[in-house]
Amino acid sequence: MTRTEVDPQARFDEIIEAGEKVEPRDWMPEAYRKTMIRQIAQHAHSEVIGQQPEGNWITRAPSLARKAILIAKVQDEAGHGLYLYSAAETLGVSRHELNEMLHSGRQKYSSIFNYPTLSWADIGAIGWLVDGAAITNQVMLTRTSYGPYSRAMIRICKEESFHQRQGYEIMLALVNGTEQQKAIAQDAFERWWWPSLAMFGPPDDQSTHTEQSQAWGIKLETNDELRQKFVDMTVPQADYLGLTVPDPELRYDEDSGHYHFGEIDWDDFWQVVKGNGPCNRERIAHKTKAWDDGAWVREAALAHAAKQANNSKGAEK
Amino acid sequence: MSYDVPREENEVDPEFAGTQNGFPLWEVFVRAQRGLNHVHVGSVHAADAQSATQAARDVYTRRAEGVSLWVVASEHIHASDPDAQGDWFNDSKPYRHPTFYEIPEEIGHM
Numbered sequence: 001m002t003r004t005e006v007d008p009q010a011r012f013d014e015i016i017e018a019g020e021k022v023e024p025r026d027w028m029p030e031a032y033r034k035t036m037i038r039q040i041a042q043h044a045h046s047e048v049i050g051q052q053p054e055g056n057w058i059t060r061a062p063s064l065a066r067k068a069i070l071i072a073k074v075q076d077e078a079g080h081g082l083y084l085y086s087a088a089e090t091l092g093v094s095r096h097e098l099n100e101m102l103h104s105g106r107q108k109y110s111s112i113f114n115y116p117t118l119s120w121a122d123i124g125a126i127g128w129l130v131d132g133a134a135i136t137n138q139v140m141l142t143r144t145s146y147g148p149y150s151r152a153m154i155r156i157c158k159e160e161s162f163h164q165r166q167g168y169e170i171m172l173a174l175v176n177g178t179e180q181q182k183a184i185a186q187d188a189f190e191r192w193w194w195p196s197l198a199m200f201g202p203p204d205d206q207s208t209h210t211e212q213s214q215a216w217g218i219k220l221e222t223n224d225e226l227r228q229k230f231v232d233m234t235v236p237q238a239d240y241l242g243l244t245v246p247d248p249e250l251r252y253d254e255d256s257g258h259y260h261f262g263e264i265d266w267d268d269f270w271q272v273v274k275g276n277g278p279c280n281r282e283r284i285a286h287k288t289k290a291w292d293d294g295a296w297v298r299e300a301a302l303a304h305a306a307k308q309a310n311n312s313k314g315a316e317k
Numbered sequence: 318m319s320y321d322v323p324r325e326e327n328e329v330d331p332e333f334a335g336t337q338n339g340f341p342l343w344e345v346f347v348r349a350q351r352g353l354n355h356v357h358v359g360s361v362h363a364a365d366a367q368s369a370t371q372a373a374r375d376v377y378t379r380r381a382e383g384v385s386l387w388v389v390a391s392e393h394i395h396a397s398d399p400d401a402q403g404d405w406f407n408d409s410k411p412y413r414h415p416t417f418y419e420i421p422e423e424i425g426h427m
Contacts, residue, residue, distance in 0.1 A: 159380070
């Protein structure tokens with residue numbers, strides 16, 4: 001077969017159909033490329049912004065061990081952001097553009113990071129619930145159709161398990177502690193439960209992207225399927241901790257083998273997506289300031305590199 | 318910006334210097350253990366090779382994933398045509414494979 005005979009769309013469809021991976025230099029439909037950039041960028045931004053609510057507690061961690069663990073976790077989040085930016089850049093978007101789009105609000109990050117971390121128990125709840133929900137989604141994405149995204153997900157999933165376990169361990173320590181410690185654990189659980197369920201996105205009948213994303217092999221399970229999986233996994237974990245799920249409708253359904261749960265407050269979800277959550281402005285202001293404050297470091301590094309390159313040129317003569 | 322330094326004539330904005338990203342892009346390769354090849358794992362942005370190596374260490378080997386790192390400026394990677402599947406990577410010569418040849422069973426393993 002000669003090159004001119006290959007219909008690029010047919011070749012792309014073949015790859016998707018066979019469950020193979022699309023790689024950076026393959027031809028792909030423009031809409032696929034755009035969807036992929038949008039999704040990977042949002043994911044990367046979420047990892048980067050996600051450092052803030054947890055970083056908030058590094059200086060106030062209750063012990064040196066907890067502090068070291070939290071620093072390692074926040075470093076991982078930075079690393080995850082970088083794996084994902086690296087994957088996004090293979091689609092022809094530059095890091096500079098991605099930064100710009102985050103800072104200007106043209107690209108979003110997961111709304112979950114617009115909620116504040118009010119007590120130490122929030123660090124436990126985030127690791128357990130938020131990272132737990134992220135893992136549910138990311139395990140699916142290890143099989144996504146775009147090669148670099150899939151490989152970044154495999155790397156991330158390997159590291160994410162520690163995040164969830166350290167969170168659960170924090171909760172475990174708190175529920176076995178004083179009455180006050182039990183109370184902050186329950187309080188944090190109640191505040192993070194619903195936003196964690198909302199992380200999976202709108203219900204299937206309102207999700208605009210799901211159908212096309214499934215056809216392209218980007219998403220292999222729907223928002224509602226993943227949400228159900230997460231609830232089924234998490235409720236027994238909450239029971240073990242002796243925490244009460246803040247949902248009067250929650251009950252185990254013997255017939256289906258699944259937990260039935262109440263309606264998510266989607267108005268609140270959309271308010272936060274639209275920028276009106278408790279911390280939206282603070283998160284972007286902080287990120288932008290860190291970027292601007294670091295400008296002199298980037299300039300110095302480039303000046304140093306230019307000088308070194310010049311020096312070695314001089315030495316060759 | 319938290320400070321204001323006047324720009325020299327022809328001074329390049331670091332965010333657009335050299336490449337669109339400011340810092341050039343480097344591809345990162347990790348050798349997981351002695352005896353294995355370096356394998357491509359991703360990329361980093363850095364001003365020079367030395368800081369790229371440092372960044373690669375921080376980003377890709379936080380859990381002893383490797384014993385050695387390579388960084389290569391991305392612009393120096395030259396790749397084959399992705400559409401060249403049929404022309405370049407075909408397997409049209411079955412006699413290059415050992416299973417092409419029939420050897421009597423009596424001979425045993427060969």
